[in-house]
Structure formats: structure tokens, C-alpha cells
Amino acid sequence: MNQQISRFRLRSVAAVLTSALAATAAWAIEPFTVRDIRIEGLQRVEPGTVFASIPLRVGETYTDDRGSAAIRALFDLGLFKDVRIDVNGNVVVVIVEERPTIADVDFVGAKEFDKEALKKALREVGLTDGRPFDKALADRAEQELKRQYISRSLYNAEVVTTVTPIERNRVNLTFTVTEGAPARIRDIRIVGANAFSESTLLGLFDQDTGGWLSWYTKSNQYSRTKLNADLETLKQYYITRGYMEFRVDSTQVAISPNRQDLSITVNIHEGPKYVVSGVRLDGNYLGRDDEFKSLITIKPGEAYNGEQVTETTKAFNDYFASFGYAFARVQAKPEIDRENNRVALVLQADPSRRVYVRRINVSGNNKTRDEVIRREFRQFEASWYDGDRIKLSRERVDRLGYFTEVNVDTQEVPGSPDQVDLTYNVVEKPTGSLQLGAGFSSSDKISLNFGITQENVFGSGNYLGLNVNTSKYYRTISLTTTDPYFTQDGISRTISVFHQTTRPYYSTDGDYSLVAEGGSIRFGVPFSEVDTVFFGAGIERYKFKPGDVPDYSLLALVNPALATYYRDLYGKSIPQAYLNYFQCGFQYGAGGYATSLDCNRDSVWGVPLTIGWARDDRDSALVPTKGRVQRANLEFGVGGDFSYGKTSYQFQQYIPLSKQYTLALNAELGYAKAFGGKDYPIFKNFYAGGLGSIRGFEQNSLGPRDTVTTAALGGTKKAVFNIELSTPFPGAGNDRTLRLYTFLDAGNVFADRRDGQTDEQWKAQQRIRASFGLGISWISPLGPLRIAYAVPIRQQKEVPDPNNPLVPLVPADRTQRVQFQIGTAF
Known part of the structure; x- marks a missing residue:
């Protein structure tokens, strides 16, 4: 037989590939030189992909081992459901059956999780439009989705995967979810607690059996992650009170037959309470033993406190890092005296080796430019590793406000034990906001307000803000821009321009208004890492428009007394302080009746110069629990019509x-x-x-008042004091986004005694106002919302004027029991 035709066929799946190859050994053929390679069965995969993957070329020798290797290589691509090789003479024929391609992935009935987020997760593992369909991958995705529902206490959740074939070897992949109702925690038990009551320990947990606000907090929905966090809190509670051998022996979670209720039992071992008998150092402390001893917060003679031990070892590590020892190891080894329940702590240190930073990388900043982050660094490349500077760099990047997370990873450089690389991983958040609003009132009719701010314009780190308000009584437009690094040294520059028209305070019939316009420039100079001093200058112009005096001449022909009364009433509708400052007076025409109200200086202008200082070390700007804020500002009016000084100081402390x-x-x-x-x-x-x-008084209503219009005029002196206690909201557990607070406020605004003031008026002006009350704070999706109910406990009652019953000698304070606000902390 001149030519022997042999057919060599291998069928395989990934799990039994080796067995299949072994089974075909009986059909082995003699090696031969490949004259040609053909591929059959391709639909979407490019032939070049197949040729590049198989370890076989024309002109090379074909063997059984090379055939097996070619099949394995094609299966490894994940593109084919079946692969076989036929040999026809000296021609190798590769026959493939492609996997179907995913045309669409959809979720039906999924409410607990965002559908787009689920699609994104599947996309990352390869289950997405245009990718080959892998049944094993779909099964794993289904099981993982079930596990995610269980983590949300949805134990009855069912997930069914449906694969629907369509034309052109494609499939639609549908995950149909039946979520069911979440399982609720019916009871939590702590077994083995003797030193503290069970109710005290359960009060530490974020998870509980629920309350009337559980629909919001979801605190009664079981989560293994939350339970682990609660157990860690429980452990910290014990070891900070002397129970250094405390442990959680076991945790049982029992679910009811209907899978709707859960019971949690935590078994603990408290152990004895230990007192620290002494602390000593052991190991290499770089000859700085006294400096390290000053960092010890552990107090002999007191109960063992795990937090103090952790703080001390961390302080030691940080201090070693400040000298370049990034891999220093500090261990607190206890020497226990069980007979007397005392423990001596030995702080053993090994500084290891000193290293320097080779390279600093930034990851996760898809929008923010690298330079915006790098200019906040205080640790530099090719410098000795400095733990303090690395920590400070992370804090400065975090304080930019552009990221939800900022973390630092330290990696050793392979082959260079004295070098490390740092990577700052950031997670960006939206830094722009758009505000649109409309309001309706009998006086304003319809008013519109619009605001747009961007704290990180085009990723440059610059701030831009525009605000517009069309209210009849407060019309304004302002534009502000800030460049935080106007100079390379970190000096910031802020430019603002504004134009506003207001009818301030409490006008009645008068149609007067105050127009303010101007601009300013301010520079912020960082004098230290935590202190910034601001310098600024501006130019401002204020124009007073008293409005037109009504024409009472026709009325005067009929009733001169009534015309005079209305003319005087118009004059009295404008606070006398404005008339005095702008030197306004009536102009009289024929018959002795006013025809206009003219002002000698209807506008004033000046140049305000400002200098300020700010320091803020709170742990959070939205929900602070500790830290301090201090702000001081000094403003001088120079040039033009201004010549004044104005200073203010604010101090906030969170304990x-x-x-x-x-x-x-x-x-x-x-x-x-x-x-x-x-x-x-x-x-x-x-x-x-x-x-x-x-709180409890109308906004900006305190202080000196106009004796006729009772309009609040403000004052040149101010003193305000607040005390506020923030507590958990009933039923919300330890949720910090929804809090209840009680408060006590006191203070007032003061001014020099005016000519003509009676003793009673002067005393009323000087009295301190005070209030107390209850409020709710909520970090809502719209921003921080605060509602307060206040009761004035020290206020001014009305004092009638015996000579003029129509106008009180001293007007009563304007009170307001319920008040609402978005923004400030007090």
C-alpha cells in the first residue's frame, strides 16, 4: 500500500483530558513531516489565534505528543467547547467547535443589589457581552450571588440561571432572583459573662434585636461581618479593663425552620483581672532608651489595658520608622503572676535594618492628576524612610476631600533589602455638586436658586463655585475660584466677585433696598502642617435705595392730616439707623408735603483688608467625635468711606x-x-x-432693634456659647448618621448706647438670651440635615410705652420653637 491513510482523533474535556489522551494511545501513528495545517469550524475566532497557540508548524515533525499539546493549548484558550485533530496523509486538520458567545446578561428580581454593579462584577470575571460562555463560570457566579444574599440575611433567596440560545451561536444569560424577606435577629445571648451584665455587653453591639427604626438602621439583620466587628468590640471592652486572657470560645447562629428568625449565642471566657506590676525595655533601642520610655502610656498599678499596650507598641514602631527603620518589630511580652493576678510587661524591640524609599507610586486616581496628589507628599523618593512623613503625607492627601479612601502600601524591593517602594492607593469620589431649587411665597411669588460647585475642576485640584438667587428680598450672583497651589510652596489664592440686592431685616411698607457689589482676593499661607494664615484685600460698594415717596398731594387736598400721617408712616418704615448712616432726609414741595427722600451719600465704598488664621484637627468634618477647631479673623476697612476694624474668634471642642x-x-x-x-x-x-x-430665636433677630420698625440692626460686639450632647437616636443603635442631641445656648449681640435710649431700652439690649432644647441630626443623601426644637429660657418680653401705646418701648424677642437647617454643626 503506497500511502497509508490514518485518522487520529482526540476528543477531550478539561477535567478528563489526560485520561482521554491515554485512551487514544492505541491509535498512535508514526511521526511525519507536516506539509499543511488546516482549521475547520471557526466562526468568530481568528485563524491567527489558533495558529499562534498550537506548538506545530509546517515543515516540522508531527508526533503524538505534539498533537496532545496542541489540543491542550486550544482548550486553555477557553474559546472552544470541543477540539479534535485529524491527520490526512501529511496534512493536519484541526477541527474545533466554538463556545457560544454571550449576547446579553440580565438580572430579574434583584432589588437588594444594584443591577449595574452586578453586571460590572460579572464583567470582571469574564461573563459579559461578546465573551465566550463558560457554564462553570456561570455556576460559580450563581453560587457567589447566593452567598452575597445570605450575607444580607436573605436566607430564602433563590437564584436560577437561564441560558437561552439565539441565532449565530449566541446565548442570553439571565439570573432570576427571588429574594424573599430578610431573616431577623430574634435574640442574642452572651454566655459566660460574670464581670459585666449581659445588657451592658449587648449595648456595645451594632447588631441587635431591632427597634422601631430597624427599617432604617437594619441593625436586626444578621451579617457575619458585623458580628465579627461586634465580637472585636467585645474583646476590646474586656482587655481594656484588665481581662487580658479574655477570649471568645465559640459563636453559634441558629436559624428557624422557616428561615426568618435567627438566634445568636456567644460563649466567652473572661479569665481573671490583672494589674500591671511594671514595664521594662529589652532589645536594641538605638541608644535612645529614655526617648522611647517617654512614649509609654502603660500605667503600672492600674488594670491591664490592651489599648495602652497597642498604643505604646505602635508609638515605638512609628518612632523607629522616623529614623528609617521601616521593618522594626516591637513585641509586648507578658510575664504573668497568676497567684497575685499581676502582670509585668517586657517591651522587646528589634529595629531590623534601615531603609530608604526608592519610588513612590500613586494608584486609583482616574481623574485627579498625579501632581495634585504628589504635591501633598512630605516623604520624598531617594530619601530615608520616615514614618512620620509618610503618615503626614497620607493625612494631607485625605484632607483634600477628593477621595473616600487613602491607603499606603509598603513593598520591599527584590534584591535590595535596604530599599522599599510606597504606593498610595486612593478611591475617588464625586467632587462636584449641582443645586437647583425653587420657592413660592406670597411676597416673593416664585424664586429660583441655582448653584454649581466643583472642588476638583478637571482633576487640577482647583475650586470653582457659582451661586445665583432670584428671590425678591435677596437677589445675588457670586463667583468664587480657588487655586490651592498658586505657588509651588503651597500658597493658595482665592478670587471672589459678587453682586447682591437685599431688603434686609424687617421692612414693612418701605421699598428700600441695599445693593452690594465687589470683589476680593485672598491668599492662604501654610505656616506649619496644621496652621494656615490668610491675607486678603477687596473692594466693595454699597448703595442705599430708599425708594420713591408716594404722592400724597391729592389726598392732602381732601384730608391734610391723613396725608401727613401716611408720609410719616413711610419714613418710619425704614430703620432710622439706615437713614442716619446714609444721611437721608425728606425733600418738601409746595404745601409742605414730602416729594422725595434724598440721601447725601446714597452709596459708600471702601477697601477691606483681612488677615485670618485657621486650625482644624477634628476626626471628621461631618460627624466629629473628637478634636478642635479654631478660627480667627481680623478685618480693616481702609480707603474710601470705610475706616473700621472688625475681629472675630471661634473655638470648637469635641470630647x-x-x-x-x-x-x-x-x-x-x-x-x-x-x-x-x-x-x-x-x-x-x-x-x-x-x-x-x-436656637429658639428667629434667624439674626437678636441684638439692638430699631425703636419704630423693630428691625434687627445687629451690633458691634458678639458673644455666643453653645453646649451640645450627642447621643444615639432611640431605635437606631450606634448608627452615627442619625443622632439625637440636646443643647444649651446663650449669648447676644451688643452695641454702644444710642442717643435717646431710655434706661429700660439699654438694659434690654444688654441682657443675655438663652435657650435649651432637643434636636435631630441626619447625614442624608442631600447633606447634613439638622432639626431643633428649642425653648427660650431667657428672653425679652415686650415693654409697652406709656406715651405711645402703638409702639412698644422695648419690643419682645422674636422666638421660633422649631428650626431646620442644612449645614453647620451648632
């Missing part, structure tokens, strides 16, 4: 009383004075009252 309770203190002081014999500009006065100041 954590426990995990659940926070005490906050606030004080604001202000003082202003005119210079050079000029009048102090009334529009620069301080104001008080309302949320953010003294």
Missing part, C-alpha cells in the same frame, strides 16, 4: 465621653469699632439668633 456619647463646646466672640471719626458701616454688624447660633 468623646464614650463610643455613643459626644460632648461639643462652641464659643464665638466678635468685636468691631470705627476709626477716624467715621461712622461704623451698619452692614458690617454682627448678628445672632437661629440655628448655628442661639
Whole structure:
């Protein structure tokens, strides 16, 4: 026989490939030189992909081993459901059957998880449009989705995967979910607790059996992650109180037959309570033993406190790192005296080797430019590793406000034991906001407001803000831009321009208005890592428009007395302080009736110069629990019609009383004075009252009042004090986004005694106002919302004027029991 035709066929699947190859050994053929290679069965896969994958070329010798290797290589691509090789003479024929391609992935009935987030997760593992369908991958995705539902306490959740073939060897993949109702925690038991009551220990848990707000907090929905966190909290509670051998022996979670209720039992071993008998150092402390001893927070004679031990070892590691020892090891080894329940701690240190930073990488900044992050670094490349500078760099990047997470990873450089690379991993968050609003009132009719801000314009780190308000009584447009690195040294520059028209305070019939316009520039100079000093200058112009005097000449022909009364009433509708400052008076025409109200200076302008200082070391800007804020500002009016000085100072202190309770203190002081014999500009006065100041009184209503219109005029002195206790909201557990707070406010705004004031009026102006009350704070999707119910406990009652019953000698304070606000902490 001149030519022997042999057919060699191998069928295989990944799990039994080796067995299949062994079974075909009986059909082995003699090696031959490949004259040609053909591929059959391709639909979407490019032939070049197959040729590049198989270890066989034309002109090479074909063997059984090479055939087996070619089949394995093609299966490894994951593109084919079946592969076989036929040999026809000297021609190798590769026959493939492609896997179907996924045309669409959809989720039906999934409400607990965002559908787009689920699709994104499948896309990352290869289950997405246009990719080959892998049944094993789909099965794993189904099981993982079930596990995710169990982690959300949805034990009755069912997931069914449906594969629907369609034309052109494609399939639609559908995950149909029946979620069911979540399982609720029916009871939690702690077995083995003797030193503390079970109710005290359960109060530490974020998970509980639920309350009337469980629909919001979901605290009664079991989560293994939350339970582990609660157990860690329980452990910390014990080891900070001397129980250093405390342990959790076991945790049982029992589910009811209907899979709707859960019972959790935690078995603990408390152990004896130990007192620290002493602390000593052991190991290499770089000859700085006294410096390290000063970092010890462990207190002999007191109960063992695990937090103090952790703080001490961390402080030691950080101090070693400040000298370049990135891999220093510090261990606190206890020497236990069980007979007397005492423990001596030995702090053993091994500084290891000193290293320097070879390279610093930034990861995760898809929008923010590298330079915006790198300019915050205080640790530099090719410098000795400095733990303090690395920590400070992370904090400075975090304080930018552009990221939800900032983490630092340290990697050793292979082959270079004295080098490390740092990677700052960031997770970006949206930094822009768009605000659109509309309001309706009988006075304003329809008013619109619009605001757009971007804290990180085009990833440059610059701030841009535009605000517009069309209210009849407060029309404004302002534009502000900030470049935080106007210079390479970190000096910031802020430019603002504004134009606003207001009808301030409490006008009645008068149609007066105050138009303010101007601009300013301010520079912020960092004098240290935590202190910034601001310098600024601006130019401002204020124009007073008293409005038109109504024509009462026709009325005067009929009733001269009534015309005079209405003319005087118009004049009295404008606060006398405005008339005095702008030197306004009536012009009279024929018959002795006013025809206009003219002002000698209908507008004033000046140049305010400002200098300020700020320091903020709170642990959070939205929900602070500890830390301090201090702000001081000094403003001088120079040039033009201004000659004044104005200073203010604010101090806030947050004191954590426990995990659940926070005490906050606030004080604001202000003082202003005119210079050079000029009048102090009334529009620069301080104001008080309302949320953010003294609750229970109308916004900006406290202080000196106009004797006729009773309009609040503000004052040149201000003192406001607040005490606030933040507590868990009933039924919300330890959720910090929804809190209840009680408060006590006191203070007022003061001014110099005016000519003509009676003793009673002067005393009323100087009295301190105070209030107390209850409020709710909620970090809502719209921003921080605060509602307060306040009861004034020290307020001014109305004092009638015996000579004029229509106008009180001293008007009563304007109170407001319920107040609502988005924003400030006090």
C-alpha cells in the first residue's frame, strides 16, 4: 500500500483530558513531516489565534505528543467547547467547535443589589457581552450571588440561571432572583459573662434585636461581618479593663425552620483581672532608651489595658520608622503572676535594618492628576524612610476631600533589602455638586436658586463655585475660584466677585433696598502642617435705595392730616439707623408735603483688608467625635468711606465621653469699632439668633432693634456659647448618621448706647438670651440635615410705652420653637 491513510482523533474535556489522551494511545501513528495545517469550524475566532497557540508548524515533525499539546493549548484558550485533530496523509486538520458567545446578561428580581454593579462584577470575571460562555463560570457566579444574599440575611433567596440560545451561536444569560424577606435577629445571648451584665455587653453591639427604626438602621439583620466587628468590640471592652486572657470560645447562629428568625449565642471566657506590676525595655533601642520610655502610656498599678499596650507598641514602631527603620518589630511580652493576678510587661524591640524609599507610586486616581496628589507628599523618593512623613503625607492627601479612601502600601524591593517602594492607593469620589431649587411665597411669588460647585475642576485640584438667587428680598450672583497651589510652596489664592440686592431685616411698607457689589482676593499661607494664615484685600460698594415717596398731594387736598400721617408712616418704615448712616432726609414741595427722600451719600465704598488664621484637627468634618477647631479673623476697612476694624474668634471642642456619647463646646466672640471719626458701616454688624447660633430665636433677630420698625440692626460686639450632647437616636443603635442631641445656648449681640435710649431700652439690649432644647441630626443623601426644637429660657418680653401705646418701648424677642437647617454643626 503506497500511502497509508490514518485518522487520529482526540476528543477531550478539561477535567478528563489526560485520561482521554491515554485512551487514544492505541491509535498512535508514526511521526511525519507536516506539509499543511488546516482549521475547520471557526466562526468568530481568528485563524491567527489558533495558529499562534498550537506548538506545530509546517515543515516540522508531527508526533503524538505534539498533537496532545496542541489540543491542550486550544482548550486553555477557553474559546472552544470541543477540539479534535485529524491527520490526512501529511496534512493536519484541526477541527474545533466554538463556545457560544454571550449576547446579553440580565438580572430579574434583584432589588437588594444594584443591577449595574452586578453586571460590572460579572464583567470582571469574564461573563459579559461578546465573551465566550463558560457554564462553570456561570455556576460559580450563581453560587457567589447566593452567598452575597445570605450575607444580607436573605436566607430564602433563590437564584436560577437561564441560558437561552439565539441565532449565530449566541446565548442570553439571565439570573432570576427571588429574594424573599430578610431573616431577623430574634435574640442574642452572651454566655459566660460574670464581670459585666449581659445588657451592658449587648449595648456595645451594632447588631441587635431591632427597634422601631430597624427599617432604617437594619441593625436586626444578621451579617457575619458585623458580628465579627461586634465580637472585636467585645474583646476590646474586656482587655481594656484588665481581662487580658479574655477570649471568645465559640459563636453559634441558629436559624428557624422557616428561615426568618435567627438566634445568636456567644460563649466567652473572661479569665481573671490583672494589674500591671511594671514595664521594662529589652532589645536594641538605638541608644535612645529614655526617648522611647517617654512614649509609654502603660500605667503600672492600674488594670491591664490592651489599648495602652497597642498604643505604646505602635508609638515605638512609628518612632523607629522616623529614623528609617521601616521593618522594626516591637513585641509586648507578658510575664504573668497568676497567684497575685499581676502582670509585668517586657517591651522587646528589634529595629531590623534601615531603609530608604526608592519610588513612590500613586494608584486609583482616574481623574485627579498625579501632581495634585504628589504635591501633598512630605516623604520624598531617594530619601530615608520616615514614618512620620509618610503618615503626614497620607493625612494631607485625605484632607483634600477628593477621595473616600487613602491607603499606603509598603513593598520591599527584590534584591535590595535596604530599599522599599510606597504606593498610595486612593478611591475617588464625586467632587462636584449641582443645586437647583425653587420657592413660592406670597411676597416673593416664585424664586429660583441655582448653584454649581466643583472642588476638583478637571482633576487640577482647583475650586470653582457659582451661586445665583432670584428671590425678591435677596437677589445675588457670586463667583468664587480657588487655586490651592498658586505657588509651588503651597500658597493658595482665592478670587471672589459678587453682586447682591437685599431688603434686609424687617421692612414693612418701605421699598428700600441695599445693593452690594465687589470683589476680593485672598491668599492662604501654610505656616506649619496644621496652621494656615490668610491675607486678603477687596473692594466693595454699597448703595442705599430708599425708594420713591408716594404722592400724597391729592389726598392732602381732601384730608391734610391723613396725608401727613401716611408720609410719616413711610419714613418710619425704614430703620432710622439706615437713614442716619446714609444721611437721608425728606425733600418738601409746595404745601409742605414730602416729594422725595434724598440721601447725601446714597452709596459708600471702601477697601477691606483681612488677615485670618485657621486650625482644624477634628476626626471628621461631618460627624466629629473628637478634636478642635479654631478660627480667627481680623478685618480693616481702609480707603474710601470705610475706616473700621472688625475681629472675630471661634473655638470648637469635641470630647468623646464614650463610643455613643459626644460632648461639643462652641464659643464665638466678635468685636468691631470705627476709626477716624467715621461712622461704623451698619452692614458690617454682627448678628445672632437661629440655628448655628442661639436656637429658639428667629434667624439674626437678636441684638439692638430699631425703636419704630423693630428691625434687627445687629451690633458691634458678639458673644455666643453653645453646649451640645450627642447621643444615639432611640431605635437606631450606634448608627452615627442619625443622632439625637440636646443643647444649651446663650449669648447676644451688643452695641454702644444710642442717643435717646431710655434706661429700660439699654438694659434690654444688654441682657443675655438663652435657650435649651432637643434636636435631630441626619447625614442624608442631600447633606447634613439638622432639626431643633428649642425653648427660650431667657428672653425679652415686650415693654409697652406709656406715651405711645402703638409702639412698644422695648419690643419682645422674636422666638421660633422649631428650626431646620442644612449645614453647620451648632
